[in-house]
Amino acid sequence: MSHRLRWRKFVSHFMLTMTGLCAFVAVAVLFFILGYLLYHGGTSVSWNFFTKLPAPVGEVGGGMANAIVGSAKLLILACLLGVPIGFFGAIYLAEFSGGTTAFVVRYAADLLNGVPSIVIGIFAYSLVVLPFKHFSTLAGGFALGLMMIPITLRSTEEFLRAVPRALREGAMALGASKWKTIASVVVPAAYRGILTAVLLSFARVAGETAPLLFTAFGNRFWSSGWSQPTASLPVMIFTYAIAPYDDWHRQAWAAGLVLLGLILIINIVARVILSRGVAVPRT
Amino acid sequence: MASVRSAVSVNITPPVATPPSREAQAPLVMRMTASKVNFYYGPKQVLFDVSLNIASNKVTSLIGPSGCGKSTLLRILNRMHETVRTSRVEGEILIDNQNIFAQDVTALRRRVGMVFQRPNPFPKSIFENVAYGLRINGTKGSISDAVEKSLRHSALWDEVKDQLHKSAYDLSGGQQQRLCIARALAVEPEVLLLDEPCSALDPISTAKIEELLVQLKDLCTIAIVTHNMQQAARVSDFTAFLLTGQLIEFNPTAQLFTTPTDARTEAYITGRFG
Numbered sequence: 001m002s003h004r005l006r007w008r009k010f011v012s013h014f015m016l017t018m019t020g021l022c023a024f025v026a027v028a029v030l031f032f033i034l035g036y037l038l039y040h041g042g043t044s045v046s047w048n049f050f051t052k053l054p055a056p057v058g059e060v061g062g063g064m065a066n067a068i069v070g071s072a073k074l075l076i077l078a079c080l081l082g083v084p085i086g087f088f089g090a091i092y093l094a095e096f097s098g099g100t101t102a103f104v105v106r107y108a109a110d111l112l113n114g115v116p117s118i119v120i121g122i123f124a125y126s127l128v129v130l131p132f133k134h135f136s137t138l139a140g141g142f143a144l145g146l147m148m149i150p151i152t153l154r155s156t157e158e159f160l161r162a163v164p165r166a167l168r169e170g171a172m173a174l175g176a177s178k179w180k181t182i183a184s185v186v187v188p189a190a191y192r193g194i195l196t197a198v199l200l201s202f203a204r205v206a207g208e209t210a211p212l213l214f215t216a217f218g219n220r221f222w223s224s225g226w227s228q229p230t231a232s233l234p235v236m237i238f239t240y241a242i243a244p245y246d247d248w249h250r251q252a253w254a255a256g257l258v259l260l261g262l263i264l265i266i267n268i269v270a271r272v273i274l275s276r277g278v279a280v281p282r283t
Numbered sequence: 284m285a286s287v288r289s290a291v292s293v294n295i296t297p298p299v300a301t302p303p304s305r306e307a308q309a310p311l312v313m314r315m316t317a318s319k320v321n322f323y324y325g326p327k328q329v330l331f332d333v334s335l336n337i338a339s340n341k342v343t344s345l346i347g348p349s350g351c352g353k354s355t356l357l358r359i360l361n362r363m364h365e366t367v368r369t370s371r372v373e374g375e376i377l378i379d380n381q382n383i384f385a386q387d388v389t390a391l392r393r394r395v396g397m398v399f400q401r402p403n404p405f406p407k408s409i410f411e412n413v414a415y416g417l418r419i420n421g422t423k424g425s426i427s428d429a430v431e432k433s434l435r436h437s438a439l440w441d442e443v444k445d446q447l448h449k450s451a452y453d454l455s456g457g458q459q460q461r462l463c464i465a466r467a468l469a470v471e472p473e474v475l476l477l478d479e480p481c482s483a484l485d486p487i488s489t490a491k492i493e494e495l496l497v498q499l500k501d502l503c504t505i506a507i508v509t510h511n512m513q514q515a516a517r518v519s520d521f522t523a524f525l526l527t528g529q530l531i532e533f534n535p536t537a538q539l540f541t542t543p544t545d546a547r548t549e550a551y552i553t554g555r556f557g
Contacts, residue, residue: 167403169403170403174419174467
């Protein structure tokens with residue numbers, strides 16, 4: 001074998017090994033984090049964790065029931081704001097708008113998506129917290145909702161665009177109006193994708209901490225209403241992790257595990273929904 | 284170019300002028316008439332001064348090489364061209380002496396149905412596909428009776444009657460295309476437009492659809508675009524030959540295929556180009 005050929009074989013093997021290693025590391029990080037969380041937090045995840053309020057410093061036990069409920073409330077608010085605006089905006093983009101409008105809106109959505117979440121937090125702070133003069137669940141939900149809009153919008157638009165033109169024409173040729181075509185043919189044909197998009201944007205904002213720090217703030221007790229500060233899992237992790245107490249650290253690990261578990265489950269459900277059932281043939 | 288175009292208008296023979304003898308006893312009624320239609324996609328002109336009549340309860344076929352504008356002409360007849368933003372149409376098209384551009388587009392498309400090149404059933408059950416047009420138009424009366432009637436008309440009933448609630452995608456390509464015909468027939472259109480309906484189908488499915496078209500004449504008026512000259516010869520009563528956006532010849536099918544009046548028609552049907 002010539003020298004040159006041997007060198008080429010070496011480069012080929014080297015690149016194969018290196019790219020393979022990188023791919024392995026990418027996957028391994030997830031399992032490493034999961035294992036690390038399990039190791040540190042697994043023992044603290046108990047029935048009490050889901051049902052009890054945080055215990056005072058020094059007392060053993062206690063849970064994060066208020067943070068779990070708080071996160072749920074924040075995410076419900078976020079969906080109420082982000083999903084309709086993202087969904088209907090996407091319909092406008094994919095079905096009604098001309099090229100220029102679509103370009104501008106799409107570009108703006110991408111920019112909004114790139115706005116650091118802490119900036120979204122400041123925005124919600126000055127828009128909702130300051131006028132009402134106190135931190136609130138509403139402000140936190142508003143901040144998360146803003147973050148859901150561009151993600152829902154862009155991915156829903158992609159799924160709507162993937163619906164073949166032939167289906168739209170088929171409906172219109174039967175005398176369906178534009179809106180009727182969208183509502184009865186296009187959206188049903190894309191609903192799996194849209195549902196997945198919503199779930200993924202939900203999972204994305206579920207773990208956001210920065211926008212909640214000065215909107216929903218945090219609470220050691222049950223939040224007394226939508227206009228009051230509330231605990232949430234990500235902020236709880238932050239507070240507990242920087243505290244100097246060992247049992248708080250363990251609680252923080254447990255909260256991290258619960259949050260990651262929730263997000264993984266949502267992701268997996270989303271993939272399952274997307275892969276199931278008849279796909280509309282692409283033409 | 285100008286001389287070609289003037290030659291064309293001389294050569295257009297409306298079918299009324301030369302009805303074949305067997306048709307003589309029943310005078311032809313024109314369901315749709317297009318006069319001096321010019322069509323543009325943006326700055327590009329696709330149709331030039333096309334005038335043609337579509338006779339009631341007959342099959343009219345449009346033939347010509349790719350890009351001659353035959354599909355475009357068909358799509359204008361139920362205003363499907365309007366889905367393309369930059370399109371522009373000039374000239375007059377009438378259905379039962381009413382201007383198609385003056386009426387509500389959804390009402391027009393209910394009267395002028397369309398079947399496309401590739402079967403495009405909705406991602407719904409067989410039943411719901413046929414029922415779709417009835418539902419959106421708020422038809423009164425029994426939907427299931429109407430669905431059965433349409434499926435019988437499209438010769439699909441016996442094949443699907445036991446699986447009406449299965450997905451339309453479980454059907455074969457030919458069955459899907461007949462389903463699309465049933466779907467179009469369900470709203471009882473006066474005119475059915477078919478845009479190369481057999482181009483994605485095998486010969487047996489094609490034969491079934493051709494057979495169907497001949498039977499459907501009693502029900503409605505049919506205009507079909509086809510790439511296949513034998514198909515035009517087999518199913519249609521009148522044939523229009525288009526070339527580069529111009530109507531070259533329009534005559535009863537038998538006459539066009541046996542004694543074409545234009546040299547270009549003869550060249551095309553004898554396979555010298557296209």
